[in-house]
Amino acid sequence: MHLLLTGATGTLGRPLCADLLRSGHQLTVLSRQAPERVRALCGAAVEVWSDLAAWTPQRHFDAVINLAGEPIADARWTAARKARLRDSRIALTEQLLQRIAAAERRPAVLLSGSAVGWYGDGGERVFTEAAPAAQDFAARLCADWEAAARPAEALGVRLCTLRTGLVLARRGGLLARMRLPFSLGLGARLGDGRQWMSWIHEDDWRELTLWLLAHPQARGPFNLTAPQPVTNAEFTAALAAALHRPALLAAPSWALKLAAGEMAPLLLGGQRVLPEHAAALGFHFRHPSLAGALRDLLG
Numbered sequence: 001m002h003l004l005l006t007g008a009t010g011t012l013g014r015p016l017c018a019d020l021l022r023s024g025h026q027l028t029v030l031s032r033q034a035p036e037r038v039r040a041l042c043g044a045a046v047e048v049w050s051d052l053a054a055w056t057p058q059r060h061f062d063a064v065i066n067l068a069g070e071p072i073a074d075a076r077w078t079a080a081r082k083a084r085l086r087d088s089r090i091a092l093t094e095q096l097l098q099r100i101a102a103a104e105r106r107p108a109v110l111l112s113g114s115a116v117g118w119y120g121d122g123g124e125r126v127f128t129e130a131a132p133a134a135q136d137f138a139a140r141l142c143a144d145w146e147a148a149a150r151p152a153e154a155l156g157v158r159l160c161t162l163r164t165g166l167v168l169a170r171r172g173g174l175l176a177r178m179r180l181p182f183s184l185g186l187g188a189r190l191g192d193g194r195q196w197m198s199w200i201h202e203d204d205w206r207e208l209t210l211w212l213l214a215h216p217q218a219r220g221p222f223n224l225t226a227p228q229p230v231t232n233a234e235f236t237a238a239l240a241a242a243l244h245r246p247a248l249l250a251a252p253s254w255a256l257k258l259a260a261g262e263m264a265p266l267l268l269g270g271q272r273v274l275p276e277h278a279a280a281l282g283f284h285f286r287h288p289s290l291a292g293a294l295r296d297l298l299g
């Protein structure tokens with residue numbers, strides 16, 4: 001297959017490219033970075049585009065994987081940053097859809113990004129893909145990102161939206177940020193620690209993404225989360241145990257609210273999400289439990 005990818009240079013995209021190239025697929029990567037840097041990150045064989053204008057109607061892709069987006073938790077949500085968070089996802093997805101519509105031969109499938117932020121802060125409620133989007137900024141971002149991809153269905157392109165949970169990766173992402181304080185014995189529960197964390201091992205994320213690519217019966221939203229979400233207190237204890245360190249501290253809610261501003265719900269809120277659609281179609285998770293996933297990732 002020949003695939004077009006956006007966001008391929010990121011934490012999730014890089015290992016995905018490696019898998020796809022290993023399987024013999026051809027890749028074109030849309031990136032803001034220099035072509036040699038993209039090839040160093042994604043693989044020497046990838047074609048690099050700096051602009052979607054390169055997609056002429058004559059050019060055919062079998063599939064498109066759309067992951068690009070300004071990182072959501074790296075800085076406070078100022079008005080300018082919120083605009084970048086939205087434009088980098090929604091405007092880019094709209095442009096992709098224009099190109100898909102104009103293609104003489106359209107791709108068979110579009111896998112397009114989203115996140116479990118779709119569900120908002122849900123307390124003890126359990127969410128499957130059937131739940132509607134919440135109303136906070138992160139939820140609206142996800143809802144508008146999915147809505148931008150939805151015209152693909154009317155164009156005859158199979159669409160799966162990837163409602164990704166907290167991805168636990170060997171390099172980068174959440175674990176990279178938490179590893180140092182936890183290794184120093186400074187790991188802390190956030191607030192009362194009762195908020196739910198819907199996590200997924202990076203290998204399961206990738207396998208499920210490749211599985212959605214390959215299964216024509218898969219369409220619609222998919223929660224890319226392990227079948228056993230945990231509370232923040234459980235996550236804190238499991239990570240400390242995996243690193244053989246104590247985690248006796250708690251970061252008080254007021255301090256987190258002060259530091260994170262409107263982003264505080266990302267830390268103090270959470271959602272208990274189940275991967276119902278993947279399970280119904282028979283996808284098998286290699287790392288269903290957090291303790292096993294952390295053992296695998298942290299050695």
Ligand SMILES: NC(=O)c1ccc[n+]([C@@H]2O[C@H](COP(=O)([O-])OP(=O)(O)OC[C@H]3O[C@@H](n4cnc5c(N)ncnc54)[C@H](OP(=O)(O)O)[C@@H]3O)[C@@H](O)[C@H]2O)c1
Nearest residue numbers: 007009010011012031032067068069070088115164166167
């Ligand atoms: N990792 C997670 O735990 C997680 C959880 C839920 C959802 N997601 C979503 O899944 C997607 C991939 O995640 P990731 O962890 O791999 O993200 P990442 O490491 O931050 O990489 C995202 C990619 O998006 C592109 N990008 C960043 N800012 C951009 C901007 N302003 N305009 C256009 N492109 C921009 C970059 O590609 P170039 O530099 O090559 O242009 C970058 O490689 C993201 O959209 C993320 O929101 C991730």
